[in-house]
Amino acid sequence: MYRKILVPVDMTHLDKLSRALDTAIDIGKHYGASICYVAVTNSTPSGAAHNPKELANKLAAFAKEQGQSHGIVTESKVMSTADTAVELDDRLLDAIKDTGSDLVVMASHAPGIGDRLHILHSNGSNIVKHSDVSVFVIR
Numbered sequence: 036m037y038r039k040i041l042v043p044v045d046m047t048h049l050d051k052l053s054r055a056l057d058t059a060i061d062i063g064k065h066y067g068a069s070i071c072y073v074a075v076t077n078s079t080p081s082g083a084a085h086n087p088k089e090l091a092n093k094l095a096a097f098a099k100e101q102g103q104s105h106g107i108v109t110e111s112k113v114m115s116t117a118d119t120a121v122e123l124d125d126r127l128l129d130a131i132k133d134t135g136s137d138l139v140v141m142a143s144h145a146p147g148i149g150d151r152l153h154i155l156h157s158n159g160s161n162i163v164k165h166s167d168v169s170v171f172v173i174r
Contacts, residue, residue: 068138075130
């Protein structure tokens with residue numbers, strides 16, 4: 036049913052992504068699908084890496100480790116942008132097309148005051164609205 040699963044990853048918050056990562060692995064194993072871990076970054080240093088190249092190396096190592104430990108085919112992709120806060124959704128939509136993914140498994144942020152005041156927008160919701168593929172948002 037699924038051939039390639041795209042999983043957005045924030046390397047600074049891997050501890051908060053465990054349910055989404057585990058779900059993607061389970062679905063990947065069930066359908067024999069490969070998993071593409073994708074990160075979106077800008078050129079300024081962050082908690083995950085000093086630059087996009089360093090992040091690409093870290094994400095590739097993460098993908099390789101996930102593939103070896105779970106017996107699945109994995110790959111990684113880092114996409115650069117001028118402003119991740121503004122362009123994250125667009126870059127994820129580009130990644131879906133670029134990788135040929137037919138399923139997205141992504142973590143949701145925990146609901147809070149920002150949601151009730153309509154300050155925060157939902158990346159998952161935007162991906163669902165603007166993508167042609169299935170999206171599984173994990174809370």
